[in-house]
Amino acid sequence: MxxxxxxxxxxxxxxxxxxxxxxxxxxGMEHTGPFMFNAVRFALGSISLLPLIYLFGDKKxxxxxxxxxxxxxxxxxxxxxxxxxxxxxxxIGVVYTTAGNAGFITGLYVVIVPILGLFxxxxxxxxxxxxxxxxMVGMYLLSVNETFSIQLGDFLVFISAFFWAAHMLLISRYxxxxxxxxxxxxxxxxxxxxxxxxxxxxxxxxIQGIIDATIPILxxxxxxxxxxxxIQIIAQKKAHPSVAAVILSTESVFALxxxxxxxxESLSFRSAIGCGLMFAGILIAQLLPNFPLKRxxxxx
Numbered sequence: 001m002x003x004x005x006x007x008x009x010x011x012x013x014x015x016x017x018x019x020x021x022x023x024x025x026x027x028g029m030e031h032t033g034p035f036m037f038n039a040v041r042f043a044l045g046s047i048s049l050l051p052l053i054y055l056f057g058d059k060k061x062x063x064x065x066x067x068x069x070x071x072x073x074x075x076x077x078x079x080x081x082x083x084x085x086x087x088x089x090x091x092i093g094v095v096y097t098t099a100g101n102a103g104f105i106t107g108l109y110v111v112i113v114p115i116l117g118l119f120x121x122x123x124x125x126x127x128x129x130x131x132x133x134x135x136m137v138g139m140y141l142l143s144v145n146e147t148f149s150i151q152l153g154d155f156l157v158f159i160s161a162f163f164w165a166a167h168m169l170l171i172s173r174y175x176x177x178x179x180x181x182x183x184x185x186x187x188x189x190x191x192x193x194x195x196x197x198x199x200x201x202x203x204x205x206x207i208q209g210i211i212d213a214t215i216p217i218l219x220x221x222x223x224x225x226x227x228x229x230x231i232q233i234i235a236q237k238k239a240h241p242s243v244a245a246v247i248l249s250t251e252s253v254f255a256l257x258x259x260x261x262x263x264x265e266s267l268s269f270r271s272a273i274g275c276g277l278m279f280a281g282i283l284i285a286q287l288l289p290n291f292p293l294k295r296x297x298x299x300x
Contacts, residue, residue: 007239007244008235011247011248012247019103019252019253019255022103022259023262024219024224025094025099026098028216031210033199033203034095034203040210042188042225043188044222046225048226052181053185056181068178072186075177075178075187076189078170078174079167079186079187080188080189083191084190084194085163086160086164089157089160090156094157097153098265099256100256103253105143106157106255107278108158108161111132112165113165113169114128114285116166127285130285137277138277139274142271142275168245171236246282
C-alpha cells in the first residue's frame, strides 16, 4: 500500500512539472524554433541522467545484461521515435495556441490509450466511449470557433495526443523489462538527435536565440524531461495503469493554472465549459470501468 501511495505522489509531481512545462514551451518559442528547442532540452534531459545511470546501474551478471541490451536498445529507439513525433507536433502547436489549451488537448491521450488498445485485441468499455464522446464535445467548445474552423495549434496538439498515447503504451511495454533510467536516457537522446537533424534543415536558429531561451530550455530539459519523464517511468512500474493515467491527466489543470499565473492567459465562458467537459471525459474514461468492481468490494 505504501508503495502505491508513493507511486501516486510521484505521478502527481510529474503532472505538476509537465503542466508548468507548457508555460516554458510557450516562452521558449519567442527566441528559438520548436525543433531546436526540443533538440536542446531533450539533449539536456538525456545528459542529466548519466550520473544516475553510473550510480544506479544494473548489478546483474554480464550474461543477463547482454540478453537485455537488445530489448533496451529497441525499446529506446521506438519510444524515442514516438516521443520525437509527439513532442514536435505539440511544440509547433504551442506556437499557435495557449498553454491551457495545449495542456487540455494533450490530456486526451488518456482517452486515446484504451481506444488504441482495440488494435491489440483489448476490449474497450462503455465508460471509455462515454468519456471519449464527452471529451470530444469539450474539445469542440474549446477549439472550434463560430465559423466551424479549428485553430491550427489546437489541431496539431490534438494529433500529437495520439502519439503521446502510443508513447505511453510503449513505456508500459518496456519499462518493466529493462533498466528504466537507461531507457529514459536512450529515448531522450533519440528524440534530441532527430530534432537536431530536422532543425538543421527547416529552421534558422541563432546562438543568441538559444541563449535568450536559456531558462525555458533548462526547465524543459532538466525538469520536464530529465526529472519528470524518469519519475513517470519509475512510478508506472508500481502504479495501476488506469490510476496512473488519471493522475497524469491533471497536467492539463496545472497547464491552465500556469498559463494564468505566468502568461496572463484567460478563458472565455465557452472555453471554460469545454475544458470542464474534456477533463470530465478523461476521468470518466478511466474511473467508470472500475466503478462496479470497487462497489462490489465495498459490499463484501
